[in-house]
Amino acid sequence: VSIHSKIFKFTSCFLFCSDYTFTLDTHKLQKRYLQLQRTLHPDNFSQKSVKEQEYSESQSALVSKAYKTLLKPLSRGLYMLELEGMHLKEGTDSVAESHFLMELMEINEALEEAQTPEEVNKIGQDTKGKLADLTELIDTALHEGKLDTAKELLTQMKYYASIEEKVKAKLSDFM
Template identity: 80%
Template sequence: MFPVSCLRIRCFHRAVVNPPRLMKNRLPDPNAGTGHSSVSTCCHRKDTCHSNINFRGLGKERGLFHYNNKIFSPRSCSTSEVKPSCWKCKQLLVKTPSFFCSSCQTIQPPEEKTSYFNIMDCDYTFTVDTQKLQTRYLQLQRSLHPDNFSQKSVKELEYSESQSALVNKAYETLLKPLSRGLYMLELQGMHLEEGTDAEADPDFLLELMEINEALDEAQTPEEASKIGHDTKGKLADLTVQIDAALHKEELHAARALLTKMKYYANIEDKVKEKLSEFM
């Protein structure tokens, strides 16, 4: 025979670990009755029986409880990601991104939110290997170009056009340091705002004005070429500084340096225009 006090403790422990209202308010299976079975959930009961559980929230938030001072809910149970499958044969796509199905070799639609670095098979770095980038670009376009799908279905032709355009955009963005750096900032949620002249260093703006005036007054190709050579050197120095800032995750410093790079890149374009006038 157990004492009455022991029975009360055991009953209280069972009631707390499995309170009736938690059982009643269990979330419904989002896949029930839909025929989808690719998502699986896994909740470990041993977590719900841990001795450090704090039940302060049970009376206020239905279906929620505190575990080691952190909110835990049925929605935070681990879920396996839904892997994309081929639109034609329904086989799972192994690679990411998948341009073609490995089973039926059918072209696939572009995958949303895939970074340009993944598309071009590049390391996420500011110092991209441009030769490797060009090789990858040519390989993709040889297989994805719409001319290869003129005899295919309308859907396949549309997918080839979308994939080819996406590869073009990824290649052009990662090819040049300025657009590459701006894209890396965008991936981190930062953008280079328009009208940054007011925030720029006055000495830097004065330097830009003098360079532009000298370029306008250039009378020979040699004078314009010298300005272009000096500009290339400054762009090279900025490339090293931006790479270091991004490597250290100093995003604000990288943005300021990219602003300078944008102005020098404009001067470089003006030098090319000036040289074309002497031809």
């Protein structure tokens, strides 16, 4: 069996065996990713032609990119919007509601002023809760075909994901 037919079968199954939904089982995703990588790994094709080795390498990289995109809700949601022809462009965020911007400023200020890991963890837990809520709302919006709503919610998620990264960085400063 050539690498081309293996890749076709695995890629087809990878793309079509699961539902097209925003929420997904990341454990199943990881398991599927590892299966694909074991099959497509370039070492498996060391005795094949250079062309097949290069193809294996490119497909392995493609599977890695797909996995990284699908693993996180933000990148997964942005990808799903792109599939529908919508994009979030830098500097064009539609979320300009003053109460949302004030909330973000307050969270960032509290994070900056946090003096203990406990204070930072509290902000992190609150942020995780907001991200979980947004994940549910985005799933509903996408399921109902409300792409503009999903886009607005993904913009909010982008801001909260940024705060989550700042929390991780601040916690690492305590170590």
